[in-house]
Amino acid sequence: MARHRRCGRENEWLRTLMRTLVLAFAIVLADRALTLHPASAQHASPVPGDAAGERARVLDALFASLKAAGGDAEADVIVAEIWQVWMRSGRPDVDRIFNEGVGYMALRQFGPAHDRFTEAIETAPDFAEAWNKRATVLYLMNEHDRSLADIEKVMALEPRHFGALAGRATIHSHAGRWKEALAAFREALAANPFLKERTTVLPDLERRVEGERL
Numbered sequence: 197m198a199r200h201r202r203c204g205r206e207n208e209w210l211r212t213l214m215r216t217l218v219l220a221f222a223i224v225l226a227d228r229a230l231t232l233h234p235a236s237a238q239h240a241s242p243v244p245g246d247a248a249g250e251r252a253r254v255l256d257a258l259f260a261s262l263k264a265a266g267g268d269a270e271a272d273v274i275v276a277e278i279w280q281v282w283m284r285s286g287r288p289d290v291d292r293i294f295n296e297g298v299g300y301m302a303l304r305q306f307g308p309a310h311d312r313f314t315e316a317i318e319t320a321p322d323f324a325e326a327w328n329k330r331a332t333v334l335y336l337m338n339e340h341d342r343s344l345a346d347i348e349k350v351m352a353l354e355p356r357h358f359g360a361l362a363g364r365a366t367i368h369s370h371a372g373r374w375k376e377a378l379a380a381f382r383e384a385l386a387a388n389p390f391l392k393e394r395t396t397v398l399p400d401l402e403r404r405v406e407g408e409r410l
Contacts, residue, residue, distance in 0.1 A: 199323045202341055207367060210383070223256070242284040247277075247286070251281065251286075251405060253355070254281055255278065255356075256302070257272055258277055258278050258281070259278070259356055261274050262274045262275065262278070262388060262389075262390070263389065265390065268390055269273060271388075271389075271390035272390075272409055273354050275388065277311065281348070282307050282323050282324065282325045282328075282354070282357070285323040285325075285326070287319075289319070290316050290319050290320045290326075293312050293315050293316045293319065294312070294313070294316045294323070294325070294326055294329070297309045297310075297311075297313045297316065297326075297329060297333075298329065300312060301329065301333060303330070306337050307331050307334050308334055309329075310330060310333045310334070310337070313326050313329050313330035313333065314330060317330065322353060324349075324350050324353035324357065327346050327347075327349040327350045327355060327395030328346070328350045328351065328359060328360050328363075330346050331337075331343045331344075331346035331347045331350060331360065332363060334346060335363060335367060340367050340370065340371070343363070343367060344364065344367055347360045347361075347364050347367075349364055356387040357387070358384040358385075358387040358388035358391065359384075361380050361383045361384035361387065362380075362381065362384045362391065362393070364380040365377045365378070365380035365381040365384065365397075365401075368380060369397075369401070374404040374405050376386075377399075377401055377404060378401040378404075378405050381393075381397065381398055381401060382398075385398070
């Protein structure tokens with residue numbers, strides 16, 4: 197009985213940790229997006245790499261640099277550049293709607309944020325980051341199945357999206373699906389070997405999966 201209670205407390209600890217990480221990550225990204233791409237800049241010029249081919253080449257180069265990074269400090273700079281590419285649709289009208297969404301998310305106004313991301317998705321269905329942000333908001337609204345569905349859309353558009361993969365791991369962890377969570381987190385690490393949670397969440401997931409095999 198005592199062991200059962202301890203396991204229950206540990207499970208709740210991990211779920212709380214991962215939920216906190218998701219929320220903190222979302223808020224940090226929202227703040228960064230507002231700094232880099234203010235919602236008021238309705239007539240901002242498209243950034244280099246917005247054309248599909250060039251955008252893909254830019255991301256390929258950045259991910260190659262990430263794999264070759266010499267440490268966390270160097271990787272952090274590259275990861276920030278990857279997010280900058282991801283968070284631009286290449287269309288000023290879509291970017292305006294999207295940035296309104298991240299602004300609402302920063303304020304934890306998840307309903308209006310969801311509506312803005314939905315509008316961005318309907319306007320530009322190939323904008324992977326709009327799907328990812330809506331997936332994050334749905335998770336924070338406890339709509340986990342719908343969040344997973346949006347994550348599938350993200351992965352179809354951007355298979356290396358380590359943020360979406362980490363989100364998938366979080367949802368599986370919340371449901372106690374440790375094997376699925378570990379698989380998703382390892383996929384995220386394959387895309388970004390410098391995820392901060394590799395020293396906290398990953399060892400715990402590995403221990404839980406190994407424990408299931410006993």
